[in-house]
Amino acid sequence: MLAHSFSADIRSETLEAKIVQDADRLESLGANDLARTFYVSGLLGSVLFDSEDPFATERTLNDFEWALDHFQTKLLGLPGTMQTEEGRRMATCSARFLVIWMA
Template sequence: MPIAHWQERFEEYLHHNWLQDDKAHDVAHFRRVWKTAQQIMETTEADWLVVLTACYFHDIVNLPKNHPERHLASTQAAQETLRILDAHFPDFPRTLYDAIAHAVRAHSFSAQIAPQTLEAKIVQDADRLESLGAIGLARVFYISGSLGRPLFDSEDPLACGRELDDSTYALDHFQKKLLKLPESMQTEAGRKLAWLNADFLVNYMAKLCAELKGDYCGIDRGVVEQFASPKQSS
């Protein structure tokens, strides 16, 4: 069966059977992760059906970021993925179940499960790229807003004189997690894309800091120098 047909079937199932209100982890998110994954695995020998399936079901169980069992969500998602495949897609190759379950479990940042297969590495990279660039910028403030967190500390936006606390300030999440993601990428293609999109976030931080100082036309060059990727700063 063509890979595009499986994608259509998965989307149809999700639209009719999966109800959730988190627009940062919706079907559009799955579609974008799959699109990114295709770009990463273009020149690899990865199993496209494993990657597609993991991309479309990796957040089928998604606990809020402030949930005490957040780190267990990907394991629960893996179990639910196999249940759905067994119940609703009886013609799906069962020989791929283990590979899909591992890719779903390992995608999560909070679970801290190291990906052992090429497919799991691709899915993890593709999902983490959603946290960077323009999409990542939109998602971090959407999620923080839904949790009622302030955008940033106006007096110390980059936490120069305090501890970083992304459970309080949305902007702190940039340093706490997002700007560290490029170093965690599992594939060379994913790493290149991650550094490029992390630099976008750095430039946003530099623009924000300039505006907080009353400069609405420039950026804070010191912020760029401090946080730019190795390639940019070399």
């Protein structure tokens, strides 16, 4: 099913497709994908964060260079892409956890 892919940017039409898309995105906000973010960043030779500006308040976000930037470039925006009310609720809760973890 292509409709659940984040990068394909295909709008889900059926309730089932919306639920699958939400589930896929919720998984991205979970502990496994948190670990995957750092694993992939390590494989790519990225640094965990910019020690002078870890939250990119004075620089452009770059999740290829800084692993922590991936939270702001993709993960924290996922609640706004959810297709169902319950998906938005769950994603918002998970995103709050990521923000607390980042701090």
